Amino acid sequence: MSTLMHPAGPEPEAVYWRRRIGVLVALLTVIIVIGKLVFSGADPTPIASSSAVPQLGEPSIAASIAANEPTSNPSNDSSDVQSLEPAVQATLQAGECSDNDVSVLVVADRESTNVGQGIHIEFTVKNTSGTGCTRDVGSGANEVYIMTGTTKVWSSDYCNPSTAKNPLRLASGQKWSVSIVWDGKVVGKQCAVGKKAQSGKYRVYGRNGELISRGTTFTIK
Structure with missing residues (x-):
């Protein structure tokens, strides 16, 4: 016990104390570095959750895009135009005679x-x-x-x-x-x-x- 508190040796006591303090500082530094390495391997907390940045594959986004995209059969598609043609032709055929007619x-x-x-x-x-x-x-x-x-x-x-x-x-x-x-x-x-x-x-x-x-x-x- 007296050796720990009062180091004995050929050099002055202060020298031994400085050496002990240096060893303790080095040991503490090693412990801190090891702790950082251990904790850095854990999953970091994400900055923003996945729900805050929705993916294009999510059903809600896909449904929204589908709702805003034009359908393959718009109201003025070719089938509707074709169905109107006979009516237009009939109107022209049964139209009034002009003075030129x-x-x-x-x-x-x-x-x-x-x-x-x-x-x-x-x-x-x-x-x-x-x-x-x-x-x-x-x-x-x-x-x-x-x-x-x-x-x-x-x-x-x-x-x-x-x-x-x-x-x-x-x-x-x-x-x-x-x-x-x-x-x-x-x-x-x-x-x-x-x-x-x-x-x-x-x-x-x-x-x-x-x-x-x-x-x-x-x-x-």
Whole structure:
């Protein structure tokens, strides 16, 4: 015991104490290094858990991606477009005739007549297009009128105004006709019947919608 507390030897006691302290420091350093090596082999605590950084393979992420991706059959896919084509074609085939698709023709039954005598007029609408179409041939769309110079002396609308419609399907080249009689008298608006039409040259016209025929000339003697 006295040897531990009071080292004996040829050198001073302080030298032995410094040696002992140096050995203790070296031993402590070795112990600390060994401890670090032992504990460094354990699994470190992760900075962030796996749940905080989800993997692409997780069901929730996969479901989210699937929900936002376009489906293989969008609402405007080719099958839907194909199903609409027949309806569009049917609409075009059964569409209304434009003014370029039809012609209007009026023909008087004679080239001349006497004062006070009437004439028969044939009014015709013809589909001149290459396909069938529908045209309104009702009395509301049609008019036959007679002019002398710039004066209208008679109109089928003056005494028989109408708004009646008659949409008619006309095949390519098909005609629709109606006969009208003019009694040879001048008639004004509101069916104001006047005197007999006087001698001279007259022209008869036909109108269907906005389409007007060429005039047909006849003479009153």
